[in-house]
Amino acid sequence: MTAPPGPGTPPPPLAGGPAGAHALRPLLDTVLEALHSGALARGGPLPAGGPGALAARVRAELDPVLPEHGHGDHEALRTLVHTLAAGAADPADPLCAAHLHCPPLAVAAAADLAAGALNPSLDSWDQAPAASAIEAMVTRALAAEFYSTPRADAVLTTGGTESNQLALLLARERHGPRLTVLHGANAHHSVPRAAWLLGLPPATALPTPAGTLDPATLAEALAATPGPVLVTATAGTTDAGLIDPLPDIADLCAHHGNADLHIDAAYGGLLALSPRHRAKLAGLARAHSLTLDLHKLGWQPIAAGLLAVPDSALLAPLAHQADYLNAPDDTEAGLPDLLGRSLRTTRRADAFKIAATLRSLGRDGLIRLIDRTCALAARLADLLEAHPAFELHTAPTISTVLFRPTHADDTRLAALRRTLLLDGTAVLGRATADGRLWLKATLLNPHTTAGDLDTLVNLLEGSTHR
DSSP states (O other), X not given: OOOOOOSSSOOOOOSSSTTHHHHXXXXXXXXXXXXXXXXXXXOSSSOTTHXXXXXXXXXXXXXXXXXXXXXXXXXXXHHHHHHHHHTOOOTTSTTEESSSOOOOOHHHHHHHHXXXXXOOOTTSGGGXXXXXXXXXXXXXXXXXXXXXXXXXXXXXXXXXXXHHHHHHHHHHHHHOXXXXXXXXXXXXXXXXXXXXXXXXXXXXXXXXXXXXXXXXXXXXXXXTOOSOEEEXXXXXXXXXXXXXOHHHHHHHHXXXXXXXXXXXXXXXXXXXXXXXXXXXXXXXXXXXXXXXXXXXXXXXXXXXXXXXXXXXXXXXXXXXXXXXXXXXXXXXXXXXXXXXXXXXSSOOOHHHHHHHHHHHHHHHHHHHHHHHHHHHHHHHHHHHHHOTTEEEOSOXXXXXXXXXXXXXXXXXXXXXXXXXXXXXXXEEEEEXXXXXXXXXXXXXXXXXXXXXXXXXXXXXXXXXXX
């Protein structure tokens, strides 16, 4: 028989249980101080020096990764959190505006801490009693914002890529493996990749020279496709934030008679909450499935994706059974079956931070954030359009602004962007439109001010003359 462990150093404290909060409190002080000192050390939206210099600084702090003897909780957190913050691309900085990468709300991050401390796993009810009930309420409430049907529902995902893959999977299960996927060239890259992963025929990309899916082009493609079809439209393209003509596309799918519609609204979906912007999403509720991401215009820590459907019966193909998680007799006795809520088994309680945000802000609070963010993009576009040193591509549809220095060719523009990155002064994206390269500012920080936009324009103007 194995002897019990002898006396010695007690095991480190846990985050949960009655003593968990007391163990976490002093550690949180250390974390918060290190976040602050790291941000001050960074001094901008991105660490200066580029990948090599940053990797060298990280090695100097963390080598060896597994020391022979531990340094203790506070030193480990102080060193690592400071290093992480000092080397972060911080979306909370107004000049960090390259990607669909939002600054998370403090209330959401705090809620995520609680979920991390309790560590519920959403693969069986006995691992996540309250978390599973909260998830069910949140997913159904959010789905009801987009569908007025009685059994609207949604499942949590890691983001748009997983949501799009699930949408194609559900369509394949409805129509069989010969399903044809039609999408615009403006669609997210995860759509054709999902067709490949699922063993479907190669997805057909339709040209989108104006940036959105042209109904006439789609009509020709549908007429040439006799079998079952899944049309994927986009409400908020990654490159420019453009929205396809959803009502016309939905009409074409209905007329075809054997075409389902999936709409990737990962970026633009939350506009539906805003009376000022929801008209841009007319036709959204006619989709068989919707991709949504609250870690974009919902200000959640990653991950906070959803796939919404008008009827929970559409999710039936996800059903799966494993005796140790959802034994039939347990399900018959009333224990919720969670395996059919995802293709993943172990899942974090990602709905919890969303629930905290919705309760904290309410509908009106979220609307104010959405409207303010879109207004900031419109203001930046106005500044750039009025400035002789810049060319604006088009007025923003959501919060993405494409522009370029007036006299810079594509090579010079790409080099300018990299210079800003390596200097750590601004983080801007890049996109190709109309056969040319453009700088991309994706504004997702509602704390950005008019002065911050002036600073960005002045910085870019100075950089173009270097």
